[in-house]
Amino acid sequence: MTLRPAAVSPNLALDQEVARRRAAGAPVVHLGFGEARVPLHEGLTRALLDGAGRTAYGPVAGDPGALRAVAGYHARRRLPTEPGQVVLAPGSKPLLMALVAAVEGDVLLPCPAWVTYAPQARLLGRRATAVAVPAECGGVPDPDALARAVRAERKAGRRPRLLVLTLPDNPTGTLAPPSLVRRVCAVAREEDLIVVSDEIYRDLLHDPATPFLSPAEAAPERTVVTTGLSKTHALGGWRIGTARFPAGDLGTALRDRVLATASEVWSGLAGPMRAVADYAFGEPPDLAGHVRAGARLHAGVTRAVHRVVVAAGADCRPPAGGFYVYPDFEPVREALAGHGAVDSASLERVLLERHGVAVLGGHHFGDDPRALRFRAATSLLHGATDQQRRTALDSADPAGLPHVARELDRLAEALAKLTA
Known part of the structure; x- marks a missing residue:
C-alpha cells in the first residue's frame, strides 16, 4: 500500500x-x-488547579455549569442561548471539522481564509471553493461573487452547502461591517447555505465601540458560532473551544451530528479544562x-x-x-x-x-x-x-x-x- x-x-x-x-x-x-x-491571569490558574481532581470522563457536550457559562457569554452579546445549544471541545478546530462532517455538501470560504478551513474540507472529501473578499475587509466573501460562485458550483453538479465566515478576520485583521454581514447572510438565506461564524477574535476588537454584527443575529436560524479561549485568554495550549448552535430543528440536528462525532473522536473536554471554561466564560470582572x-x-x-x-x-x-x-x-x-x-x-x-x-x-x-x-x-x-x-x-x-x-x-x- x-x-x-x-x-x-x-x-x-x-x-x-x-x-x-x-x-x-x-x-x-x-x-x-x-x-x-x-x-x-491568576484566576485561570486557580480554576485549573480546582479542576485537577476531575479525572473521570465528563458529558460529551460539556459539564452543565460550563454549558450555562457559555450560554451566558453569548446572551451578553445579543445572542440569547440555552445550554442545550452549546457544545464544548478541546479547541475550536475539532468543532469546525465536526461541523464540516455534519453538513452534507461542500464548503465556501472567503479568499484569503485561515489555513485550516480548506484542508479540513479536503480531509473529509469535500470541495472547498474560495470566493474573493470585498476591497474593504476580509473574513467574508463579496456578496455578489458569493451568489455567482454558488450558482456556478451547482451548475457544475456540485453541492455548495456550508459557508465559513471569520469576524474579526484571520488573516487580514479586519472586521466586516454590519451592512456587509447582512448582505452576505441574505445570500446565505436565498441559497439555503448553513453559516459557520468563527468569532474567536470577537473580544479583541481594537476599538470596543466598533459596531459588530454576528451572522447569528442576521441569520439566526442557520448560523453556528464558534469561539474559544486560545486568543482572548492566551490559552492556546489548554485547548478549549465552543460551538453555539441555532435554535430549532436545524440546530438540533447539527448539534446531534457534532456530538456523534465528538463521542467517537475526543469523548469530551478534559476535566480541568471544564472547570476553566466554567470560570472564563462566566466573565468575572x-x-x-x-x-x-x-x-x-x-x-x-x-x-x-x-x-x-x-x-x-x-x-x-x-x-x-x-x-x-x-x-x-x-x-x-x-x-x-x-x-x-x-x-x-x-x-x-x-x-x-x-x-x-x-x-x-x-x-x-x-x-x-x-x-x-x-x-x-x-x-x-x-x-x-x-x-x-x-x-x-x-x-x-x-x-x-x-x-x-x-x-x-x-x-x-x-x-x-x-x-x-
Whole structure:
C-alpha cells in the first residue's frame, strides 16, 4: 500500500522551524504564528488547579455549569442561548471539522481564509471553493461573487452547502461591517447555505465601540458560532473551544451530528479544562478587565506593525481586531524581484532565510500564489519572558518599549533592504 504524502499545517510547521533556528542561535523576528502571548491571569490558574481532581470522563457536550457559562457569554452579546445549544471541545478546530462532517455538501470560504478551513474540507472529501473578499475587509466573501460562485458550483453538479465566515478576520485583521454581514447572510438565506461564524477574535476588537454584527443575529436560524479561549485568554495550549448552535430543528440536528462525532473522536473536554471554561466564560470582572487590557496591547503592537509595512511601500488594510496584518507588496514588486522575491512563497523564504523574519505567505491562505502578500502575526512581539509581557500589558505605549521597539526596528530594516 502506498500512502500519499501529507504535511503539517503551515503555521505549525513554521513555528517549529523558528524554534529550531533559535535553538541553533539564529535571531528570528517571529511574525508567523498566531499565539496570543499575554500573561496568564491568576484566576485561570486557580480554576485549573480546582479542576485537577476531575479525572473521570465528563458529558460529551460539556459539564452543565460550563454549558450555562457559555450560554451566558453569548446572551451578553445579543445572542440569547440555552445550554442545550452549546457544545464544548478541546479547541475550536475539532468543532469546525465536526461541523464540516455534519453538513452534507461542500464548503465556501472567503479568499484569503485561515489555513485550516480548506484542508479540513479536503480531509473529509469535500470541495472547498474560495470566493474573493470585498476591497474593504476580509473574513467574508463579496456578496455578489458569493451568489455567482454558488450558482456556478451547482451548475457544475456540485453541492455548495456550508459557508465559513471569520469576524474579526484571520488573516487580514479586519472586521466586516454590519451592512456587509447582512448582505452576505441574505445570500446565505436565498441559497439555503448553513453559516459557520468563527468569532474567536470577537473580544479583541481594537476599538470596543466598533459596531459588530454576528451572522447569528442576521441569520439566526442557520448560523453556528464558534469561539474559544486560545486568543482572548492566551490559552492556546489548554485547548478549549465552543460551538453555539441555532435554535430549532436545524440546530438540533447539527448539534446531534457534532456530538456523534465528538463521542467517537475526543469523548469530551478534559476535566480541568471544564472547570476553566466554567470560570472564563462566566466573565468575572477582573478577568474581563484582563481581556480588555490584552485587546489594547494587541491593538498597540498591531498598529505599529501596520505602520512599518506601509512605510516599506505595501498596501495594507488597517487592522481592526486580533493581532494580524496582511500587507500587499505589489507596489514594490520590481524592487523585491531584484532580491528573488517574485511571489508569496519566495517572499516568505527570502524574509526568513536572508533577513531572519518569519511570516506566512498568502498562498497558504488560498490567495493567488503570484501575489506578494503575507500574514504577519504581531502578538509574539510582546516579549520573550513573562515579565516582558506583563510590562507590555501594563504599558500605555507597548510599541515604544525597548524590547518591542527592537523587533519592530529589525522588521523595518529587513523590509527596507528588500524594497529600497
